[in-house]
Every structure is written in structure tokens, then in C-alpha cells.
Amino acid sequence: MDIAIIVGLDVVSGIASLVLISAGLAVIFGMMKIINLAHGEFLMLGAYATVLSVSAGVNIWFAMLVIAPVFVGLVGMIVERCLIQFLYGRLVDSMLATWGLSLVIVGGTTMIFGNTIVGVSSPLGGFQVGAYQSSLYTPFLALMALLLMTAVFGVMRFTRAGLIARAVMQNPDMAATLGVNPARVYMATFGLGAAMSGLAGGLLAPIAGVVPTMGAAFIAKAFITVVGGGTSILWGLISASGLFGFINQIAAFLTTPVFGEVILFIAAIILIRLLPTGISGRFFKGRL
Amino acid sequence: MSVPLLQTGGLTIRFGGVTAVDQVDFTLKEAELRCLIGPNGAGKSTFFKLLTGQLHPTEGHVHLRGQDISGARPHEIARLGVGIKTQVPNVFNAMTVQENLWIAARHKHTPAYATELTDQILSELRLTAIAHKEVGQLAHGQRQWVEIGTVLAGEPELILLDEPAAGMTHEEVERTAELIQDINRSRALVVVEHDMQFIKMIAKTVTVLHQGAVLIEDDVSRVLEDARVRDVYLGKGLAA
Amino acid sequence: MHLLNGMRGALIGAAIAAVAILTAPLYIDLFQIMQLTVFAAMAVLALSLGFIWGYGGILCFGQTSFFGLGAYAYAVAAINFGDSTPAIALAILVPVIFATLLGYFMIYGGISDVYLGVITLTVSLILFNLVNSTAGDFYKIGEARLGGFNGIPGVPTFNLPGDPSYILTPEQAWMVTGMALILVYLGLRVLIASSFGRIIVAIRENETRAALLGYDPRIYKLITFMIGGAIAGLAGALYVNWGAFVSPTIFALGLSAQIIIWVIIGGRGTLIGPVIGCLLLQWLVTEIGAQQAMDANFVLGAILIVFVLLVPKGIAPTLRDLAMSRLSRDTAPAPTADATAKVKT
Ligand SMILES: Nc1ncnc2c1ncn2[C@@H]1O[C@H](COP(=O)(O)OP(=O)(O)O)[C@@H](O)[C@H]1O
Numbered sequence: 001m002d003i004a005i006i007v008g009l010d011v012v013s014g015i016a017s018l019v020l021i022s023a024g025l026a027v028i029f030g031m032m033k034i035i036n037l038a039h040g041e042f043l044m045l046g047a048y049a050t051v052l053s054v055s056a057g058v059n060i061w062f063a064m065l066v067i068a069p070v071f072v073g074l075v076g077m078i079v080e081r082c083l084i085q086f087l088y089g090r091l092v093d094s095m096l097a098t099w100g101l102s103l104v105i106v107g108g109t110t111m112i113f114g115n116t117i118v119g120v121s122s123p124l125g126g127f128q129v130g131a132y133q134s135s136l137y138t139p140f141l142a143l144m145a146l147l148l149m150t151a152v153f154g155v156m157r158f159t160r161a162g163l164i165a166r167a168v169m170q171n172p173d174m175a176a177t178l179g180v181n182p183a184r185v186y187m188a189t190f191g192l193g194a195a196m197s198g199l200a201g202g203l204l205a206p207i208a209g210v211v212p213t214m215g216a217a218f219i220a221k222a223f224i225t226v227v228g229g230g231t232s233i234l235w236g237l238i239s240a241s242g243l244f245g246f247i248n249q250i251a252a253f254l255t256t257p258v259f260g261e262v263i264l265f266i267a268a269i270i271l272i273r274l275l276p277t278g279i280s281g282r283f284f285k286g287r288l
Numbered sequence: 289m290s291v292p293l294l295q296t297g298g299l300t301i302r303f304g305g306v307t308a309v310d311q312v313d314f315t316l317k318e319a320e321l322r323c324l325i326g327p328n329g330a331g332k333s334t335f336f337k338l339l340t341g342q343l344h345p346t347e348g349h350v351h352l353r354g355q356d357i358s359g360a361r362p363h364e365i366a367r368l369g370v371g372i373k374t375q376v377p378n379v380f381n382a383m384t385v386q387e388n389l390w391i392a393a394r395h396k397h398t399p400a401y402a403t404e405l406t407d408q409i410l411s412e413l414r415l416t417a418i419a420h421k422e423v424g425q426l427a428h429g430q431r432q433w434v435e436i437g438t439v440l441a442g443e444p445e446l447i448l449l450d451e452p453a454a455g456m457t458h459e460e461v462e463r464t465a466e467l468i469q470d471i472n473r474s475r476a477l478v479v480v481e482h483d484m485q486f487i488k489m490i491a492k493t494v495t496v497l498h499q500g501a502v503l504i505e506d507d508v509s510r511v512l513e514d515a516r517v518r519d520v521y522l523g524k525g526l527a528a
Numbered sequence: 529m530h531l532l533n534g535m536r537g538a539l540i541g542a543a544i545a546a547v548a549i550l551t552a553p554l555y556i557d558l559f560q561i562m563q564l565t566v567f568a569a570m571a572v573l574a575l576s577l578g579f580i581w582g583y584g585g586i587l588c589f590g591q592t593s594f595f596g597l598g599a600y601a602y603a604v605a606a607i608n609f610g611d612s613t614p615a616i617a618l619a620i621l622v623p624v625i626f627a628t629l630l631g632y633f634m635i636y637g638g639i640s641d642v643y644l645g646v647i648t649l650t651v652s653l654i655l656f657n658l659v660n661s662t663a664g665d666f667y668k669i670g671e672a673r674l675g676g677f678n679g680i681p682g683v684p685t686f687n688l689p690g691d692p693s694y695i696l697t698p699e700q701a702w703m704v705t706g707m708a709l710i711l712v713y714l715g716l717r718v719l720i721a722s723s724f725g726r727i728i729v730a731i732r733e734n735e736t737r738a739a740l741l742g743y744d745p746r747i748y749k750l751i752t753f754m755i756g757g758a759i760a761g762l763a764g765a766l767y768v769n770w771g772a773f774v775s776p777t778i779f780a781l782g783l784s785a786q787i788i789i790w791v792i793i794g795g796r797g798t799l800i801g802p803v804i805g806c807l808l809l810q811w812l813v814t815e816i817g818a819q820q821a822m823d824a825n826f827v828l829g830a831i832l833i834v835f836v837l838l839v840p841k842g843i844a845p846t847l848r849d850l851a852m853s854r855l856s857r858d859t860a861p862a863p864t865a866d867a868t869a870k871v872k873t
């Protein structure tokens with residue numbers, strides 16, 4: 001019985017962490033149809049922002065939930081203005097440019113902070129399920145994922161920005177007809193996507209080793225989730241995170257975490273063979 | 289009666305709410321020349337896409353010499369002898385005119401014979417002078433000719449031409465008409481065209497599509513006099 | 529005949545390069561020979577991506593997967609058989625089988641370029657994690673322990689085919705690697721000039737048109753992808769032979785990025801471009817390593833960004849275009865093209 005609770009908790013936290021680490025990527029993909037290959041580095045910058053703020057005496061909650069997303073969001077906006085905007089309409093080149101950016105950020109961070117692991121300790125304690133020990137941080141992450149998705153839903157559904165975003169997702173030329181400057185939409189998209197990645201990075205800081213190359217550990221899962229989910233930001237992300245989080249955690253429980261990832265990938269590639277535009281391309285066409 | 293070359297029954301495709309092709313029954317005999325007309329958005333190009341496997345019908349079937357090809361992929365239908373010149377030029381831009389035709393000819397023939405056939409078609413279509421130019425650099429009218437040449441080089445038995453005369457000079461339009469009649473001596477064609485002068489030059493039987501459905505199908509002179517056809521076109525170019 | 533005419537330049541170039549490779553040990557010291565050997569192995573890898581991306585239009589971000597699988601297949605087989613000849617065959621076969629499976633799901637699924645790039649990259653990331661986790665006695669294939677993070681040391685290097693007791697000297701290994709590079713290059717040139725080569729370029733240019741002419745784009749793309757996997761696997765064997773060692777870093781993201789950069793700066797749609805790009809970048813990375821003033825990733829990333837923004841075609845095609853416009857300025861303008869065309873046909 002206890003073990004069932006623990007596995008259940010694992011599945012929930014697996015799904016929640018997929019949502020968190022993929023959300024920023026999904027926003028940029030849904031709106032701009034490119035995969036941001038510097039996504040892992042945006043996570044890493046969020047984690048560094050948190051660790052450095054905490055060691056400068058800032059409250060850890062404020063560092064994770066405010067400083068990390070704001071800082072990385074600003075970085076994203078600058079990147080869009082200085083790099084991505086010159087490559088509109090060239091999907092492959094845009095992706096290659098973000099790959100270049102990823103290397104520059106990893107290299108730059110290594111030159112400044114060195115290749116050593118830093119970190120912060122978890123702000124929450126543990127709790128007991130029968131013979132098993134679990135951390136309160138796990139349900140906290142699930143709560144954050146839920147809040148994030150609710151916020152995305154609310155913005156998309158009820159605000160003017162959300163209306164514009166939905167229009168652009170359907171048809172990129174639509175922004176102009178709504179009287180908005182497309183350049184501003186893309187800058188905001190990239191900034192917002194980066195901020196979400198920054199938030200995820202901040203939340204990861206207490207539970208992951210923070211090093212310049214840490215992004216690589218997360219991007220495989222984030223890529224699979226976003227590709228499997230397709231271009232609909234909310235439903236694609238939720239359905240793919242749900243499906244893959246479940247498969248991944250069960251497989252990891254039965255084998256090892258690494259084999260869990262391999263099985264996750266195999267599931268994803270079979271899915272792609274059947275649904276080449278992802279889950280949302282088939283079942284949530286034209287939805288949020 | 290023998291099996292028709294091409295036959296569709298109840299052919300229908302819907303895009304969300306739009307029924308682009310609606311219950312079309314269409315029959316084409318061996319070596320027939322048919323013109324397909326209708327206002328913009330009538331569903332002519334979509335009908336061609338259904339015939340060539342670029343789209344699959346929501347309902348109905350397409351039979352080629354009695355064989356059901358409704359669910360077949362484009363390359364399978366091409367192998368059965370259907371060639372198409374699409375409305376938007378579909379060519380290999382970074383390759384030369386000669387290479388474009390050669391690729392088409394190579395599918396059925398040895399490299400050496402493909403080269404021979406290519407040279408022959410190039411000179412028939414008077415493209416020899418630009419044979420080694422990159423197709424991407426050519427004007428729209430010339431690209432149309434290249435695509436027609438590519439279709440011919442594939443030696444299909446049924447040829448579909450979607451607006452072949454668009455963007456051509458008057459003299460080129462006349463040559464296209466002659467060419468079509470020439471091809472028709474041995475092969476069947478379906479030609480979509482807006483230019484009524486052109487239709488008068490080549491047509492025997494004309495099918496009119498309107499909002500995806502067949503409005504009328506008859507001899508060219510009767511179709512052009514029909515009041516419904518005039519209404520559909522709102523006099524657009526019909527009197528000319 | 530026609531084929532050979534078009535290849536005369538390549539054949540002459542290859543002959544000169546072959547002479548240079550075979551005589552290099554006479555005037556270059558062993559350290560530099562070793563350096564050149566790894567450069568040449570990497571250049572074979574560069575050709576594999578240059579072919580599938582530049583000609584086949586297949587955007588593979590994870591070409592290291594096939595390189596790494598080839599390297600591991602060679603290492604495991606060489607340790608078990610004690611003979612490099614069947615090991616080299618397996619180093620080609622294993623990546624080809626993997627490319628066939630992976631390519632089938634992606635290409636027959638009909639996914640977009642963006643998806644294909646991301647999925648191939650993901651494969652290399654997962655292989656990296658997977659092989660990294662193979663420490664311990666449990667992960668043993670025959671005699672060979674995979675060794676996880678530490679990799680496999682002491683891999684037997686190339687021997688004379690049929691005589692496992694005759695191990696090639698470093699100079700001989702260099703000649704084999706250099707000649708492999710030349711043969712792969714010439715083989716690809718012949719392939720590109722063949723009907724198959726022209727058809728895959730046609731499919732790259734316009735998949736719909738090719739299908740409407742009766743070619744099934746999926747099978748051509750899959751075969752192209754498999755050939756790329758085979759060449760990358762061979763490069764993997766050459767690489768292991770150079771160091772007698774293989775570790776999971778062969779699958780690492782950094783190398784995936786480098787291969788892409790070689791092809792981008794050298795130029796898509798040429799074969800010599802990726803080779804040049806590879807040699808230049810390898811040299812640069814070695815220099816950066818020696819200087820220790822800058823982080824190599826930083827420099828590589830900056831180079832990638834600059835090329836994507838400013839020289840998207842890459843070095844070789846840009847130089848060729850420059851030479852062409854020079855040529856057409858020197859001779860009379862436009863009509864010449866028509867005139868020569870007439871003479872030829
Ligand atoms: N892929 C598609 N998705 C949605 N609607 C389409 C699609 N293709 C065609 N249509 C619609 O189908 C109708 C017929 O178009 P088309 O066949 O191009 O007409 P025609 O060639 O006769 O001018 C038009 O209303 C067009 O908007």
C-alpha cells in the first residue's frame with residue numbers, strides 16, 4: 001500500500017516536472033513553430049539566478065519565483081531582438097541560431113563561474129509514508145505546475161493578449177489584421193517562453209546540481225514532450241506530459257531512470273509515426 | 289461498353305465546414321479531351337488533387353481503368369500513368385531545365401534513353417536554348433513550359449493540366465492549344481482553364497463545376513450558351 | 529564516359545591528395561601524423577552529414593548517434609574477435625540497422641524538418657545517458673565491458689586483414705584513414721552523379737513534384753539516411769582506431785553541434801565544403817584548447833551564429849558564386865549561356 005502511494009506520488013511529480021521543464025519550450029513552439037535549442041540554457045540561467053541571489057542574501061522563494069523568471073525573460077527578449085528577429089520565416093536557421101546561442105551561453109557561464117557544481121538547499125522538509133521518506137518539495141512542484149497551467153489557460157482564454165496569441169497560433173499573418181505589430185508579438189512570446197523556462201530553472205535549483213552544462217540533462221524530455229504534444233500550447237503540453245510522465249515513471253520504477261527515458265523515447269517515436277503532428281495536431285486541432 | 293479510363297463516383301471532400309468537391313460523378317473515355325471550367329474556388333484544383341492522390345476523398349471513389357485508386361499515394365497513381373501540371377508551378381527550382389525533364393523521363397527509362405527523350409521534348413517545346421538554365425531563374429510563362437515538358441517526359445497516358453495558359457503570351461497560348469491537340473492524338477487529357485478563347489480552340493466536351501458540384505456537362509457550344517453558366521460566371525469573360 | 533568527364537577535377541584532386549597522404553610520414557613527425565589521423569576520421573563524419581543534409585535535405589541534428597554506435601560496435605567486436613576486419617564491418621552494419629529503424633519511423637511518419645532535427649538530437653542525448661549508465665559487471669557484451677562513464681580502454685587497433693597478429697603502425701593507420709576519406713569522398717561523388725543522386729536532389733528540391741512523377745520520396749530518403757549512418761559508423765571505427773579508446777562523450781551534445789557547424793561553415797550542397805569546415809574547426813578547437821584563454825563552446829557558438837546570420841550558404845558555395853560572377857563579368861554577359869547550351873545539346 002505504501003509503495004503504491006509512493007509510486008503514485010512519483011507519477012504525479014513526473015508529470016508535473018515535465019509540465020514545468022517543457023512549458024517555455026511549448027509556448028515558443030506553439031507560437032513561432034521553432035524549437036528553441038537554447039531552452040536548456042534558459043533553465044540553467046534560471047537556476048544560476050536563484051543560487052546567486054540566495055547566496056547574496058535574497059529570500060529563496062523570492063529568488064525562485066520572481067528573480068529567476070524575470071531575469072531569464074529579459075534575456076529572452078534581448079535574444080529575440082538581437083538574433084531571432086533577423087531569421088523570421090527561416091525555421092531551420094532560427095533553430096541553428098538558438099543552438100549557437102546555447103553554446104555561447106554554456107561557454108560564457110563556464111568562463112565566469114567555472115565548471116563546478118553549486119546549489120541551494122531545499123526550503124521544504126520531508127514527510128513520512130509508512131516506511132518511505134518523501135520530500136514536501138514534490139507536492140509543491142505539482143502545485144506550481146498546476147498554477148502555471150491555470151495561469152496559461154486564464155491568459156489565453158480571457159485576455160486580449162491571449163486572443164492575439166490564439167490568432168497567431170492559427171495563422172501567423174492574423175496578428176496584423178488584429179492591428180498588432182507581429183514583431184512585438186514575437187518578442188513577447190520569446191520573453192514569456194524564456195521566463196517560464198527561467199521559473200522552471202529556479203524551481204530545479206534546490207533539487208538539481210547547478211552547473212553550466214545542466215541544461216542537457218533536461219532537454220531530451222522537454223523535446224519529446226513538446227514534439228509529442230504538437231503545436232497547441234496548453235492541451236498539447238498537458239496531454240503529452242500526462243502520457244509521457246506516466247510512461248516514464250512507471251518504466252523508471254520497473255527498470256532504471258535511464259531506461260525509463262529510453263522507453264519514453266520509444267513510446268514517443270511510435271506516437272510520432274501514428275500522429276506526425278503530435279497529439280494536439282490530431283485531437284486538439286485549433287485549440288489553445 | 290468498355291471500362292472508362294477514369295471514373296469518379298460521388299467524389300466528395302470537406303475541409304471543416306467547406307465542401308470543396310461535392311458528389312462529383314465524372315467519366316472520361318480513353319483518348320478523350322475534356323475541358324473543366326468553373327469560377328475561382330469551384331473546386332477544380334481540389335478535384336485534380338483527389339485524382340492524383342495529393343488529397344484523399346471524404347466520400348466516394350476514383351477508378352482508373354476499373355482499378356480503385358481512392359486511397360493510393362501520389363507516386364503510386366503516377367506509376368499507373370497519370371501526369372499532372374499543377375496550378376502553381378511545381379518544378380525543381382535549383383536544377384536546370386534539362387535536368388527537370390530528365391528526372392521525369394528517368395523513371396521509366398534507362399539514363400541514356402532518358403537523355404534522348406529529354407532532348408526530343410526540349411526541341412519540340414522549343415526549350416533547347418534554355419536547356420541549361422536553372423529553372424528558378426526563369427519567368428513564370430517559361431516555368432509553365434518546363435512543367436509541361438516534365439509531364440510529357442514522364443509519358444503518362446492521362447494528362448491533367450491545371451490552367452496551363454496562365455501567364456503566357458497570346459502566341460504561346462495558341463501554341464499550347466496546338467500542343468494539346470497534338471498530345472490528344474494518342475492520349476487523354478483533362479484541361480482546366482479560365483480563358484474562354486482557349487477553351488473554344490480546343491474543347492469538344494466541357495464540364496462545369498460550381499461550388500464543388502457538376503453544374504452541367506455538354507458539348508462546348510451548348511455549354512457556352514447555357515444561362516446557368518453565364519450566371520455562375522456573372523458574365524466574366526464569357527462573352528469574349 | 530559522361531560520368532568520368534564530370535569527375536575529372538575530383539579524380540585529379542583525389543590523386544594529388546592520395547600522394548600527399550602516402551608520403552606525409554616522410555616529412556611530418558609522428559605527433560602531427562596522429563593529429564592528422566583524427567582530423568581525417570572526423571572529416572569522414574563531416575561527409576556523412578554533408579551528404580544527407582546537403583543533398584538529401586535531411587536535417588539530422590544527431591549524426592553523433594551513428595558515429596558513436598559505430599565506435600562502440602567496433603570496440604566491442606574488436607575486443608571479442610581479436611580481429612579488426614569483422615569489427616569494421618559491424619561498425620558499419622550496426623548504425624545502418626539503427627538508421628533504418630529510426631529513419632522508418634520518422635520518414636514514413638511524414639514528420640517535418642523541425643521535428644526530424646529535434647528527434648535525432650534527442651536520440652543522441654538519450655544514447656549518451658544510456659551508455660553513461662552502463663558501469664559495472666552487468667553491462668558486458670562477451671568479453672567487452674561497456675564501462676559506463678569511463679568508457680572502454682585498450683581497444684585493439686586495425687590489423688592487416690586476415691592476419692590479426694600484424695597490427696598497423698600509426699603511420700599505416702594514418703594512410704588507411706586518409707585513404708578511407710578519399711574513397712568515401714569519391715564514392716559519394718559517383719553516387720551524386722548517378723541517377724540515384726539526381727533523384728534525391730530532385731526530392732530535396734520538390735518532394736511533391738517528385739512523387740507526382742512516380743518516385744516514392746520516403747524510400748529514397750530512407751536509403752539516403754542509411755548511407756549517412758553507414759559512413760558515420762565507419763568514421764566511428766576510424767576514430768576508435770586512432771585512440772584505442774571510446775567513451776560516452778562521443779555521443780555528447782558538443783560533438784553533435786560541431787558536426788552541424790562543419791557543414792554550415794563549409795557549405796551545404798557541396799562535399800568539399802564540409803571537409804574544409806571540419807579541418808578548419810578541428811584545428812581551431814585544438815588551438816583554443818592549447819591557449820586556454822577562451823571556452824571552446826563560446827567560440828563555436830559565436831561562429832555558428834555569425835554564419836547563420838551572415839554567410840548562410842557557407843564558405844565553398846560562396847566562393848564558387850564569387851568565382852562564377854567574376855567569370856561572367858570577364859566574358860560577355862548573358863547570351864553566352866544560351867550559346868554554349870545550344871552547342872552542348
Ligand atoms: N487545404 C484546404 N483547406 C481548406 N480549404 C481548402 C483547401 N484547399 C481548397 N480549399 C477550398 O476549397 C475550395 C475550392 O478550391 P480550389 O479547388 O482551389 O478551386 P479552383 O481551383 O476551382 O479555383 C475553395 O473554397 C478553397 O478555399
Ligand SMILES: [Mg+2]
Pocket residue numbers: 332333334375
Ligand atoms: Mg485552381
